[in-house]
Amino acid sequence: MITFDAVTKRYPDGTVAVDSLSLEAPTGEITVFVGPSGCGKTTSLRMINRMIDATEGQILLDGVPVQGIDPPTLRRGIGYVIQQAGLFPHRKIIDNIATVPYLLGWDRKKARARAMELLERVGLDPAFAGRYPFQLSGGQQQRVGVARALAADPPVLLMDEPFSAVDPVVRTSLQEELLRLQAELNKTIVFVTHDIDEAIKLGDRVAVLRVGGKLAQLADPKTLLSEPADDFVREFLGHDRGIRRLQFVSTERLRLRTDLTVPEGSTGPADEPWLLVVNGAGRPLGWISGARPDELEPYGTYVHGRDSMRSALDAALLSPSGCAVAVDEDGKAVGVATREALDEALAEAADG
Numbered sequence: 001m002i003t004f005d006a007v008t009k010r011y012p013d014g015t016v017a018v019d020s021l022s023l024e025a026p027t028g029e030i031t032v033f034v035g036p037s038g039c040g041k042t043t044s045l046r047m048i049n050r051m052i053d054a055t056e057g058q059i060l061l062d063g064v065p066v067q068g069i070d071p072p073t074l075r076r077g078i079g080y081v082i083q084q085a086g087l088f089p090h091r092k093i094i095d096n097i098a099t100v101p102y103l104l105g106w107d108r109k110k111a112r113a114r115a116m117e118l119l120e121r122v123g124l125d126p127a128f129a130g131r132y133p134f135q136l137s138g139g140q141q142q143r144v145g146v147a148r149a150l151a152a153d154p155p156v157l158l159m160d161e162p163f164s165a166v167d168p169v170v171r172t173s174l175q176e177e178l179l180r181l182q183a184e185l186n187k188t189i190v191f192v193t194h195d196i197d198e199a200i201k202l203g204d205r206v207a208v209l210r211v212g213g214k215l216a217q218l219a220d221p222k223t224l225l226s227e228p229a230d231d232f233v234r235e236f237l238g239h240d241r242g243i244r245r246l247q248f249v250s251t252e253r254l255r256l257r258t259d260l261t262v263p264e265g266s267t268g269p270a271d272e273p274w275l276l277v278v279n280g281a282g283r284p285l286g287w288i289s290g291a292r293p294d295e296l297e298p299y300g301t302y303v304h305g306r307d308s309m310r311s312a313l314d315a316a317l318l319s320p321s322g323c324a325v326a327v328d329e330d331g332k333a334v335g336v337a338t339r340e341a342l343d344e345a346l347a348e349a350a351d352g
């Protein structure tokens, strides 16, 4: 666990970058620092590994003040990932990843074997090992940056806007990769971003900071969206707070109808306006309406119980039937969430 205990950073020119910050980043969780430019995110992060020293207060690592640990020793247990990866341009990818193991005096063979293992872990082709950073795309370089930070298996990972420089599609895949890795590795991660959507997606807890380095709110994403502490947080969260909150509402209790599904080539009950046609394997093919029984209309699916109400609603909006197709992990239709069922679930969600 990382503890900020009334931490203040005043730069020599008098700028108060962080003002009496107190919070905890629990072990094995992702804590996100989010806020507008200049609110002290980077400064806060760098005080953890002592790239910057606090002016007042202290930061503790599992109860031990970092001030008492010499920086090289401290940093051995802390991986650090920055925007645009910050790779060494003249070193091959494999040697970039093995940087810390080399510093720790690992046997070269062991360090390189570890690097190869990590290359795969972050979803890169082993063939990249012998390339130089400039021969990789921005997203690939960022993955190497993550691999490098993980090389010596540090318990703590600090990430400063690691995915900000890549396009939205690559960014989404990097975010998903991080969540997948974290599910395996259980690191204590402090992640800095100015993007509230990224914060909500990745954070177990989100600390919203305001300029002047003051903590505006610390909460899990769901609470943040439903109970912003003040106008600043509300504004920072943006407009579609209600819709976004649905991504934390489970579809487990969404009521499904199983009588609206018909096998390909057969007809169903005539009094239903829409029926879902499925193939022999039970996978959805499309909707048919009473008016045009030969025309397959588009459908949207969500994985029942796994995906959120936001996904279910999205699935419903993709189809002229207004119904969402519930599927299992294999893509087989398990039922249909009608407008009435979605309505009920939304009303329940609005009640809290």
Ligand SMILES: Nc1ncnc2c1ncn2[C@@H]1O[C@H](COP(=O)(O)OP(=O)(O)OP(=O)(O)O)[C@@H](O)[C@H]1O
Pocket: 011, 012, 013, 015, 016, 017, 035, 036, 037, 038, 039, 040, 041, 042, 043, 044, 194
């Ligand atoms: N070395 C320095 N000397 C004086 N002021 C500094 C120094 N470094 C940062 N600052 C100031 O401290 C404040 C916080 O800076 P910091 O880099 O922590 O912000 P940030 O939240 O990371 O911003 P961004 O989102 O733009 O990266 C800013 O007002 C910045 O100008």
Ligand SMILES: [Mg+2]
Pocket: 041, 042, 043
């Ligand atoms: Mg910064």
